[in-house]
Amino acid sequence: MAKAGDLVEIVTKDNVYHGILMPKPEIFKSNSVVLKLDSGYNIGIDKKKIKKIKLIKKAKKTKQKKKKIKLNKKLPTVSILSTGGTISSKVDYATGGTYASLTAEDFVELEPKILEFANIRAKKILQIMSEDVGYADWITMAKEIKKELDKKEVAGVVLTHGTDTLHYTASMLSFMFPKLSKPVVLVGAQRSTDRGSSDTFMNLISSVIAATQKIGEVMVCMHATSNDDFCYLHRATKVRKMHTSRRDAFRSINQFPIAKVFTNGMVEILTDYKKPDEKTELNTKIDKKVALVYVYPGINEKILDYYVKQKYHGVVLMGTGLGHVPKKIVQKIKFMTRKNIVVCITSQCLYGRTHGFVYSNLRRLERAGAIFCEDMLPEVAYVKLMHVLGKTKKLEKVKELMQENLKGEINKTISVKMFMN
């Protein structure tokens, strides 16, 4: 009988499928068989519809012989912390289980070239798809990163993460580290290692190179173009996933990337960055009672009552244009600020700055107590507000902190070249 990892042909009433039989993931409690097609995509086929499963080729038993890695005293040490996502997914057909790249040896096996730039330590701290990342995970990540940064021999930390919410995590970590003595580099992959076009290898090696630099920031390291020419190192508070599947999906918005990173170790600095602080400081206190709400024509303003009723402390609105919302929402904001709920305004345009003074409707919004978040990305304003409300609940102080540039999230001088780039 065919087993996971075998190349098979599955015949149903309507089709013939050709591919590798996949181990049954936990999620499939239903009666289906999962096949990885030659295209690299997986499909599920209802067992009832299967007429025949023909074994074409048995899977090769892969022997897990791992070389012990020698310490190179001339090189810095980088800690790789893995949390799950595409970059650490690797299906072991022989054993039939899904396991993630976890040990230093696993990473070296994946991309031996990383040893040219650093000694590698590695630890699996979470196993989670990024769409399921939550508050507790952010705190776990921050604490584990702190532990590594505090080790004298560690030059920097690489955190592997699913790409979907990688930019949320990156900016949250930025705010959680008011001071940072070493670089923290988040990296992900848009395509898994079993696909020819996988970006895992180049992203991984680039992130290790980035983690050896003297930069005191949380950053995101991902493919810069649709070719394999170099990676961008983005400021965590200025980056966003802008494409569902492209390898160069991550783009700096209203800001230049900090640097280009080449796999030969070259790092080309593109803009100002923060030098490392003397010591690393961690503050994981966040207020979870914060929401992010998209504003659109026809929006029911009563949806905001839900947050009032649930005793939320803050709401970030994604307004239109310069930060506009319909008149009926302005009324609701007045009501909310009177109840001491912080209302922040960002723009769904993503690019550009919100303003509280250009049009009379905007001035009205400001008088209603709304806080305009400059050129901050909505996602960044959302995590920042959680962080700020973790520090203080005083409206005036919250406003002051939200409009203060804490971690590069506000750019006072946006260049014309920072648009769609």
Added chain:
Amino acid sequence: MAKAGDLVEIVTKDNVYHGILMPKPEIFKSNSVVLKLDSGYNIGIDKKKIKKIKLIKKAKKTKQKKKKIKLNKKLPTVSILSTGGTISSKVDYATGGTYASLTAEDFVELEPKILEFANIRAKKILQIMSEDVGYADWITMAKEIKKELDKKEVAGVVLTHGTDTLHYTASMLSFMFPKLSKPVVLVGAQRSTDRGSSDTFMNLISSVIAATQKIGEVMVCMHATSNDDFCYLHRATKVRKMHTSRRDAFRSINQFPIAKVFTNGMVEILTDYKKPDEKTELNTKIDKKVALVYVYPGINEKILDYYVKQKYHGVVLMGTGLGHVPKKIVQKIKFMTRKNIVVCITSQCLYGRTHGFVYSNLRRLERAGAIFCEDMLPEVAYVKLMHVLGKTKKLEKVKELMQENLKGEINKTISVKMFMN
């Protein structure tokens, strides 16, 4: 005493302001004076703080002598319908009132060159800032457009609109006109006519040129670059405002613009477009019980209960990446679809396609009954779902229509060049 329109100097305790005294807008019931600074921005100054208002130069009385426009029988006729927004705002300092460009003569006075390309008819159908546009306005616009298109002498319609929600209106109008015998061109301005860098003139003339073309689509005509070189003519269902203030804020997403329009009348076609239909058909039936919801780490899934309780018929989710949502939201979607509420999945990445089959979490979503909206923009999926639910409430039919390319909203062959362009 200084009057509205006069150049003045206002001295307060801390500052001296130099600018044109503005007529007091309705909104300022407070005791403030509005001054238009040389930068083009307006500021409000508290009357209590004013020490002195010095008159520098009296406003010139502008005489409203309007030339009667002669009909040029060699040229086509374009109807300009105005609805408000920056493009039709023009402060008349002499009379002190805010009035909008409404008559054909007003538009010709604004940009006399339009008479080289078309005879102009004009009508003010609404006076509204675009952040306040709602269902009723969409229906008003569609009906007024239909009236103009039905006139034999009219070659096409230009609709002037505030830019904030212009793309929502444009795609709604696309769906409301299943058949279109003439072009409908939406146009706005990012900067008002009293600013040197105003895009009003070039956008207006380009939209008139566009409205004389043989194209059976609703389109958006706006500045293509940060220079005054040409305008883009975008497909209504593929365009989005991507910058809060730039003149070239409108970008085609997952699609090329239909054409470049030059102010000398040249139109350079860039991609396929729809030829005019024999007759125009209008269907303004929409279902208002539809919501658009942003998905993010930490989202409270109970927010969806609000829409269940309020008996909504459809919700469009802006998921992460390929269309992911947290597990707890998947459970909620199951519950909603069982209650016959349509749940559509789009991506907050904006660029790229959503998928229901790549990752197991996505397959779970699909089994929960969610409809993946291909490469549709979230805003477009939102107005499309209103339109589709206006036609049918049968889930299978809704799914079929949502995944069918009705008005160019789905692009099956996204080119690599359609990213960040």
